[in-house]
Amino acid sequence: MAGLVTVFGGSGFVGRYVVRLLAARGWRVRVVVRDSRRALYLKTAGDLGQVVLMPGTLSDAASVARAVAGADAVINLVGILAERGKRTFERVHAEGARVIATAARAAGVKHLVHMSALGADAQSPSAYARSKAAGEAAVRAAFPGVVTFRPSVVFGTEDGFFNRFGQLAQISPVLPFFTNIVPHAPGGGGTQFQPVYVGDVAEAIVRSLEGEGHEGATYELGGPRVYTMRDVLELVNRESMRHRWVKGFPFIIGHVTAAILEAIYSVRDLALRVLTIPSELLPDPPLTRDQMRLLELGNVLTGGRPGLSAFGIEPTSPDVIAPSYLKRFRPVQQNKKLRLAARDS
Template sequence: MSRHVITLFGGTGFIGRHVVQRLAKQGAQIRIATRDIEAANFLKPMGEIGQITPVPINFSDKASIHRALNGANQAVNLIGVIFETRKHTFKKIHVGIARDIAHSATKAGLNTLIHVSALGASLDSDSVYLRTKAAGEVAVKDAFKNAIFVRPSAIFGKEDRFFNILARQARFSPIMPIFGCQNIQNFKFFGLQTPVATNLQGDGGTRIQPVYVADVADAIVRILGKSSISNKIYEFGGPTVYEYKSILELVLRESGRRRLLVPFPFFAAKIIAWIFELFPNPPITRDQLTLLKSDNVISGELPGFSDLSMSPAAVEAILPTYLRQYRPPAKRNFREA
């Protein structure tokens, strides 16, 4: 692999920096295609002098995409957004840019293109995020016939926007909403008996199979190292499937908090999410709530970690390493049973 030149799009991101670190240890020559050269400089110390090179790119200029790929052997597209803005829509990022990268990869004669998509990607999904992820796969496949697709479940790790957001919420909120419950039993609200039905699934909420970011990065690097792999779709999930309620219980345990878990109807949550969307960096959006209406677990019908001789890390083994920071000061030196 030391003779290979590998171009990474999204190399400064959550998964990307882990991929860079692993490729650098293997001696790969790495190009980081980025709109902000200075923002990518923090990656350079991961390798030897000159091994990791940020290269400027402007996605409005297809020639710059081609320059980032010209002379490379392999490429990985890790670019994605979890919420839309007027400038960066799901369609533009997940479909348009993905198509342009794939076209340029074909034109540049690359051997391998790995495209990071999402578990549950489907053209029939109610979620715009998942629909555009699926449309992006179609666009990439049309442009680069032997593309390899990676579909991870919810990714967790020190800088994640999943467990960290829940832990921050537990810091300040007396309740934690459980999304995806079958129904909410009659409860008293200011003395009034109130039945509320949500008509959703599962008493513990939606099922999720969180996967550790380091495992996803390791898998990508292993795929890059196997020239025999092409034209495949991989699904990556952790070793355990959790109901949403269990996820919240894990967060509360590791952050040393005691909070009331309350089944919450999606229609009410969407009103709150709509308000959050008025802010630049919303903690949750209406489309993300739509995602939570469907289970996010591997199908078992596509290749995964076992096909790469890997065993993914358990959530319980990793969470304590970074959720401890959310504990009250008196509880930071011990873990509750």
Template sequence: MIASRPNLLGIQRAIKSSGKRAYHDLVTLPGQKPVVSQGPPGYSAVSGHVVTVFGCTGFLGRYLVSKLAKMGTQVIIPYRDEDEARIFKPMGDLGQIVRMEWDIRNESQIAECLRHSDIVYNLTGRDFETKNFDFKSVHVDGAERIANIAAQSGVSRLVHVSHLNASAESPSKFYQTKAEGEERVKAAFPTATIVRPGTLFGYEDKLLTNMAVWPIWWKLNHGQTKIRPVHVMDVAQALANLTSIPQLPGTLSLPGPSTLTYEYLLGLVDSITLRAPSRAPVLPKAVASALAKAAQSVWWPALSPDEVIRRYIDDVDVAGDWAAVGMSEPSEIENHAITYLRRYRSA
């Protein structure tokens, strides 16, 4: 026992030296105890934050959870499908990822998911309507319900993710409900941060990979619709950076660096996949809408009627607020497209 004591003291000194803290490790949240980070950077660190990410099983949510967990944050994972939640198991150290089943209409489950959190992200959304969930029930009622419960539970920060084209005057019901949801969230949680990203691209996205499989649906409007695509990793990093900013109320726009047309993107996909340009005809809007309505009888429609409307709407031309979240300009789509499209080459 006596011989082992110097080793024990050495271990204690090593722990103390590695656990030194400085002023930059302290983040003070209004109405909450200070959040103090400790430990070496990476999965084994402790950021001091407990975060709930609603909509975590979606495209953006998976990357956000990965970023947060890598910072040493304990992340609450509300899920509906057990199979979709399994992807999060290796993303964090033991005890960092806490999975909890929930339903967007169940207030007690929502309260249970966020009652220990100091930051709540709401990434819930739907690209098309189903018999169980329409746009209003998710983008408006669901968002308002989460904001109300977060305010009642004393949550310090609420980050609500909307869309760059959210507008009450938009012909798209998707964009209309996104705008209405923003207003409901701000009424329930006045200091909420509203984030409006552009169209996302990345692994398993619904932009580049969809163009490689179904180019005909992207020729609507003769491919002249203008969008501002942004890398999903850049948006996920911007959202993760908000954990180190005590308060940032208002609306942040996170568009891509360039304005591109669908025609240009189709040419980019063809050049990377080494395939000849598609000879599929340009469908009139009325025909595309009729086909999309017929596809609603299928469990996973190829294109919804509202998506047809969105294919004719240009992305708004606004300056990005990347500097406010501690980032420079996001990546150009040409720098990453080959990573996601190489698998579509015939050889």
């Protein structure tokens, strides 16, 4: 039964797929946005008036209450990858999630979906993973029937994963990864991931609203196989036709690089503040010390929770999807050569 669903974080990477799928399944979708100009493209995700943008922010509980009023379901896809000023993991992943769950409960919403992350753990050395665990606990306390998703790294046309390495391949002669084992020894391929396709994640979320028996469950979402960081970089290398040097470095080099990058970016933010120029729209550091801690932990399914198969979804492989969007990182003449070869064959 499709009804009215309120989506927080609908303007993000996963959000655009979820909003589009909800609209296609007949839901009326209310997307809560901080800046409606940046999310205008979502209005064409459905029929006229089916997708509505509503101003709101997690720090304003009254705006959250207005956004969930009358909704049959609420989906929280809000998340950040790096902390900056007042925008901390704790505020966004834990406090923000609690505000949404409390408002949803008070409004009598039937279904709440909460997006966490694989590796969410109150004891984790990573502040990101600890805040995701705190968010899960806060949401469950406020709304016991919440359906929680913990995806591994999510990939798709607009992702921040394969695309990031594609961009790097355009400018750098080396594609680095980090490992504590000799790079060519068994297990020396660096961090392990189980990349999951964004379309599969969106499908699972929407099916959790439509199907029976998901209340209170936590799902781990991963793709069909485990990739080491070296596998990922070799895929990027192959599809971008850049032939870069894929090279393993000890983790300590990554930690030091991340510390230097964070220092440079905080000086930039400080300078902008002195000049009273807003820094929020500028990018976060490309690597942080907390992300390095996550990289050391790896990101594969534990096998202890149900996953995509609980929704009857066959996971899509990065080998099938990623080439279609990694093409854009090829040298121009390579794409031209391939077009000419296809025309002449």
